[in-house]
Amino acid sequence: MTSPVSTGAARGRCAGAPARANMRVMSRSAAAARLPLNEPPQRPTFARERAAMRRGVMPVAGCDEAGRGPLAGPVVAAAVILDPARVPRGLDDSKRLTPERREVLYQRICASAQVAIAFAPPARIDCHNIRQASLWALARAVAALPAKPGLVFVDGCDRIAVPCECRAVIGGDGLVASIAAASIVAKVTRDRLMVRLGAAHPGYGFERHMGYSVPEHFAALDRLGPTVHHRRSFSPVAVALGELSVDADELAAAVLPL
Numbered sequence: 001m002t003s004p005v006s007t008g009a010a011r012g013r014c015a016g017a018p019a020r021a022n023m024r025v026m027s028r029s030a031a032a033a034r035l036p037l038n039e040p041p042q043r044p045t046f047a048r049e050r051a052a053m054r055r056g057v058m059p060v061a062g063c064d065e066a067g068r069g070p071l072a073g074p075v076v077a078a079a080v081i082l083d084p085a086r087v088p089r090g091l092d093d094s095k096r097l098t099p100e101r102r103e104v105l106y107q108r109i110c111a112s113a114q115v116a117i118a119f120a121p122p123a124r125i126d127c128h129n130i131r132q133a134s135l136w137a138l139a140r141a142v143a144a145l146p147a148k149p150g151l152v153f154v155d156g157c158d159r160i161a162v163p164c165e166c167r168a169v170i171g172g173d174g175l176v177a178s179i180a181a182a183s184i185v186a187k188v189t190r191d192r193l194m195v196r197l198g199a200a201h202p203g204y205g206f207e208r209h210m211g212y213s214v215p216e217h218f219a220a221l222d223r224l225g226p227t228v229h230h231r232r233s234f235s236p237v238a239v240a241l242g243e244l245s246v247d248a249d250e251l252a253a254a255v256l257p258l
Contacts, residue, residue: 044173044180046087052151053084057165059114061149062178063138066094066186068130070211071221071237072204072230073194074119075130077137078185079145079152081114082178088112091180093173094187106188109181116144117189126233135160141182155179201227 049060063079082088088108090101097105109115118140120133128136139160142152151165155172172179191210198207204220204227211217211229213236221230221240230237238244 042174044091044093044175044177046082046084046177048153048169048176049082049178050084057150059147059149060151060153060178061142061145062153062155062172062176062180062182063141063160064155064173064179064183064186065134065138066183066190067211068134069213070231071213071217071234072122072206072211072227073190073197074121075125075134075137076186076190076193077118077120077134077141078182078189079116079138079141080109080178080181080185081145081147081149082109082181083112086112087177088181091177091184093180094183096174097184099191102184102188105181105184109185113181114146115185116141116146117185118144122229122231125231129233130231131158153179155183197229201229 049062052058052060059081061079061081063077065075065077067073067075088105090105094102118137120137124136125133135158138154139162142149142160142162149162149164151167152160152162153172153176154160154166154168155170157168157170159166159168169176169179173183174180194210195207197211198204203224205216209217218236221236226232226237226240230240232238232241232243235244
């Protein structure tokens, strides 16, 4: 005859097994919810701009820059005020678009929106550092807009010095339509400039790598030396100038990402 204690223990073990199984199923479901691997990437929308306009805050601008990481050329900042009735379709983070698609969207943005551009040259980057030079250029682009915005969205974690409300949005070029438009304008403008620098300085390959840290660029620095368009405060350029001595591992770690 089975004792009450044994029966209760067995019953408890039987009751616990389904509970543990359910917990495992729930855990797997939660993991799946956290990792939406099959979902398409999120695209920028005009929702934040419309929400601001419903509050009576207008116009709304977005700003972004291109060229923080390269060894040569300026940082190019763009500010854009989109027309709510003519928001171009297909806006996205410029890094997720092909060069051909960026050119098409660039034309549509410039034809339908208010656009301003500012440059931070290598001399300013070397004097103030890349972060401060980028923030300065972003503020200058906003100040150059034909209409003074009531709200500015800026990509990243830093707000900029503007005489109106400013909101920093991390990953904003993939979330906010105005920032995405600015990222496209800045990228296309800078790429066109670097193509011209490539023609003016043959042998560096600026028209292909846009000044970024690639083997072709390192080889050109070794062979030809830096130009006036190179950023002397960036380690690979300082090494090429003989102003800094580091080993290969340190040099690779000092290069900013693309």
